[in-house]
Amino acid sequence: MSQHAPPHAPLTRQSPNVMMNTPGMEVKPAVVSKQAEEVIHGVVTQVVCSAFTDHILVVVTQYGKIGTLVSVTPNMVTGDLERPTLTTKVLLGCDEPVVHVCAKNLVSFVSQESKNKPVLLGLALKDKSVDCVTAVKEVIKRCQVW
Amino acid sequence: MRGSDVPGSQVPARGSMEAMELSHRLISIHNFSEKISERLVHFHVMSLQDCFFLWVGSSASLCSLAVAMCSRFDSMPLSSMILGDKSDTTSSSFAQRLSKRTKKQVFASINIPCNDSQLMLLVEKRIKEEMESFPEKF
Numbered sequence: 001m002s003q004h005a006p007p008h009a010p011l012t013r014q015s016p017n018v019m020m021n022t023p024g025m026e027v028k029p030a031v032v033s034k035q036a037e038e039v040i041h042g043v044v045t046q047v048v049c050s051a052f053t054d055h056i057l058v059v060v061t062q063y064g065k066i067g068t069l070v071s072v073t074p075n076m077v078t079g080d081l082e083r084p085t086l087t088t089k090v091l092l093g094c095d096e097p098v099v100h101v102c103a104k105n106l107v108s109f110v111s112q113e114s115k116n117k118p119v120l121l122g123l124a125l126k127d128k129s130v131d132c133v134t135a136v137k138e139v140i141k142r143c144q145v146w
Numbered sequence: 147m148r149g150s151d152v153p154g155s156q157v158p159a160r161g162s163m164e165a166m167e168l169s170h171r172l173i174s175i176h177n178f179s180e181k182i183s184e185r186l187v188h189f190h191v192m193s194l195q196d197c198f199f200l201w202v203g204s205s206a207s208l209c210s211l212a213v214a215m216c217s218r219f220d221s222m223p224l225s226s227m228i229l230g231d232k233s234d235t236t237s238s239s240f241a242q243r244l245s246k247r248t249k250k251q252v253f254a255s256i257n258i259p260c261n262d263s264q265l266m267l268l269v270e271k272r273i274k275e276e277m278e279s280f281p282e283k284f
């Protein structure tokens with residue numbers, strides 16, 4: 001391993017399994033992300049999911065932009081055995097009921113499957129129909145990082 | 147139809163969608179790390195159409211998030227905290243400076259202790275270097 005390490009780096013501080021044998025400082029990324037794209041009703045839809053320790057970031061876009069940012073947070077009550085209810089809050093962008101409905105439909109399962117982590121959703125959909133939201137949800141499932 | 151691991155260094159291949167006319171660019175994800183002042187700092191950039199998301203941190207937490215964008219009313223971009231402690235202006239000032247530099251909408255999340263101003267300067271310098279080396283990633 002030592003021949004791959006940069007000469008200035010103190011060897012004792014590096015764990016060999018995080019160093020790759022490429023030049024420079026190549027370390028395993030701290031943030032794991034997956035992306036997928038699919039044409040839904042003729043519209044190119046891109047999905048990126050990134051896992052942070054305290055949040056899951058999901059970007060769903062048909063405009064190529066982040067769009068409306070919505071936080072979907074589980075209401076955790078200690079001793080509650082049932083699935084927690086979710087609170088949606090528009091942090092940036094258009095705060096209208098359909099955005100809350102889409103957000104809850106799209107990422108409730110992400111929060112549930114990731115041990116109730118809050119989800120940050122970037123939503124930029126041209127088509128907010130039930131069919132489209134259902135199809136987008138399947139794409140999110142393929143980008144599982146939690 | 148594709149769902150794959152993102153190695154962080156390339157835009158996905160077009161595959162079966164070659165025939166599709168894209169009106170916007172594909173999202174690119176770029177990760178890099180650097181040892182700065184004895185501390186390993188990770189960088190994660192998600193670049194979209196006319197905007198990008200930049201995350202910086204030592205551990206993979208997302209404690210703060212700020213947004214900044216240019217407006218025609220002021221030479222300095224507007225910025226706002228959208229997640230986390232509003233009194234900690236690190237993320238919003240970063241977003242503001244990056245927005246001024248790139249003229250894009252910038253989402254920034256800086257998750258390193260803000261008491262070390264020297265570290266902050268080095269982090270910003272590192273981002274600028276990466277922007278010069280890989281302008282297409284931002």
